[in-house]
Amino acid sequence: MVKKKVLILTYYWPPAGGPGVQRWLKFVKYLPDFGIEPIVYVPENPHYPLLDGSLAKEVSQSLTILKHPIDEPYKMAGLFSKGKAKTISKGIISEDKKQSFLEKIMLFIRGNFFIPDARVGWVKPSVAYLSAYILKNEIETVITTGPPHSLHLIGRELKEKLGLKWLADFRDPWTTIGYHKQLKLTKSAQEKHKALEADVLNTADQIVVTSSVTKKEFAQITKKPIAVITNGYDREPTKALSMDTKFSLAHIGSLLSKRNPKVLWEVLNDLIKENKAFSKDFQLHLVGAVSKEVLKSIQNYQWETHLKITDYVSHHEAIQLQRESQMLLLVEIDSEDTKCIIPGKLFEYMVSNRPIIALGPQYSDVEAILKETNTGHYFYYTDYDKLKATILSHYKAFQNKSLQSYPIGLQKYSRQALTRQLVTLI
Numbered sequence: 001m002v003k004k005k006v007l008i009l010t011y012y013w014p015p016a017g018g019p020g021v022q023r024w025l026k027f028v029k030y031l032p033d034f035g036i037e038p039i040v041y042v043p044e045n046p047h048y049p050l051l052d053g054s055l056a057k058e059v060s061q062s063l064t065i066l067k068h069p070i071d072e073p074y075k076m077a078g079l080f081s082k083g084k085a086k087t088i089s090k091g092i093i094s095e096d097k098k099q100s101f102l103e104k105i106m107l108f109i110r111g112n113f114f115i116p117d118a119r120v121g122w123v124k125p126s127v128a129y130l131s132a133y134i135l136k137n138e139i140e141t142v143i144t145t146g147p148p149h150s151l152h153l154i155g156r157e158l159k160e161k162l163g164l165k166w167l168a169d170f171r172d173p174w175t176t177i178g179y180h181k182q183l184k185l186t187k188s189a190q191e192k193h194k195a196l197e198a199d200v201l202n203t204a205d206q207i208v209v210t211s212s213v214t215k216k217e218f219a220q221i222t223k224k225p226i227a228v229i230t231n232g233y234d235r236e237p238t239k240a241l242s243m244d245t246k247f248s249l250a251h252i253g254s255l256l257s258k259r260n261p262k263v264l265w266e267v268l269n270d271l272i273k274e275n276k277a278f279s280k281d282f283q284l285h286l287v288g289a290v291s292k293e294v295l296k297s298i299q300n301y302q303w304e305t306h307l308k309i310t311d312y313v314s315h316h317e318a319i320q321l322q323r324e325s326q327m328l329l330l331v332e333i334d335s336e337d338t339k340c341i342i343p344g345k346l347f348e349y350m351v352s353n354r355p356i357i358a359l360g361p362q363y364s365d366v367e368a369i370l371k372e373t374n375t376g377h378y379f380y381y382t383d384y385d386k387l388k389a390t391i392l393s394h395y396k397a398f399q400n401k402s403l404q405s406y407p408i409g410l411q412k413y414s415r416q417a418l419t420r421q422l423v424t425l426i
Contacts, residue, residue, distance in 0.1 A: 003035050005137065005138070007134065007142045008024060008041065008143045008145070009041045009126070010145050013040065014052070015053050016052070017312065017315070018050040019344040019345065020147075021052075022315070023171055023231055026234055026418075026419070027419050028040060030419035033419070039065075040065050041068070041126070042066070043070035044067035052315055055314075068126060070122045072121070116149045117149060117150050119150045120153070127154055131162060134164065141165045141167070142155055142159070142166050143167040144167075149174050159204070166203070166205050167204065170209045170210070171231075174193070174197045175194055175197050176217060202222045207222065207224055207225065207227070209228055210229065210231055211228065211340040213339045213365055230347070231418075232418045233347040233351045234414070241324055242324060244324055247326050248283045248285050248325045248326045249282075249327045249328075249329050250287060250321060250325035251329040251330070253287070253288045255294045255331065256333070261334075261359040263379075264331075266301075267384060268284065268303075271392065285310065286309050286310070287313060287321060318348075322348060323352045326398055327355050328352065328355070328356050328376075330359070330376075332364065333360070334359075334360065334381040336361065338360065339362075341364075341365075354405060355375075355377070355404070355405045356370060356405070357379070358377070359378075360378070360380075362380055364378075374408050375405050375407045377390050
């Protein structure tokens, strides 16, 4: 049987770490099971803010990987401020009033001189390089995934030039994503972003998004078909589990400045003060990059003895930590713009068998998924009483050695099931 060839354009690929690499690493893993031969195109010399060498083990030796050089401004910006360049490339942006003059300048340049993003210089050389390869290898379908959304511009150019089928996959929204407002865009830059977004959405043959909220948003811009394929989970092998002896609440991943649930810190502080047993047992474990603003909010309560901080860990280690923690914390910015954000770790949380405590905006996709799968409790930033009662209830279950989640209907979020959905579009 001759497999259909599909060219996949992605910026994030092993050894990149973080959530951006997971989605297409897993799709590529399972596509051959459905008669699709994936060919992956990635930058030869990328500037990855996070590295995870363990993910390379998941890349098949038989996979064709095309690489082409890329020029990125973060390397030049690092000459002026290595730290700021690195944090901005990670998406960690300080609150406006706390930004240094240098950070404001870097954000202005990033937002107004590199549209849609800092990888836009890769578009022209990629189109030239891939055009010849596509014709030689008789490839009929191209998939682009963003952010960075400049990869969609490569797909647009290839479609217009060669007339092939093009699927544009949006892991996050474009002009409505939270950090977009922090880029200090001029009016003309904002209009250019919106024009490019509309052009991509109306040129691609098929749009793929990760949330129903994003689908509704894009449906107001284009009549092209839009499919929702969320992120998901894979069955990851881990060593024998040894559950935390502490009543641990673990957050795995970055905690940005505005991802700061002060109501949670207040609840935890009150429980620590009011309940001696809770105070003895409780531990908050933050794994990954944590902004200064979040740390300051926690440290204001002066219960550092209950706080454990671990730097970025590999994906495999993250899975292990999720399954060993008593509870898992998921936090999103309390904003209209974040209702569509479904962190990739949510699905790994859901199969960890640990109760999830999630905070975010009302009517979000995360709230709906937690309710549908019975894997956790979702709270708004004003839900002091409900949050306190739930954590106390979980603590009593912990004391009785009966704390766990009782999920239902998770199979549809498996990476293999999600790949089957993708294949119907290809």
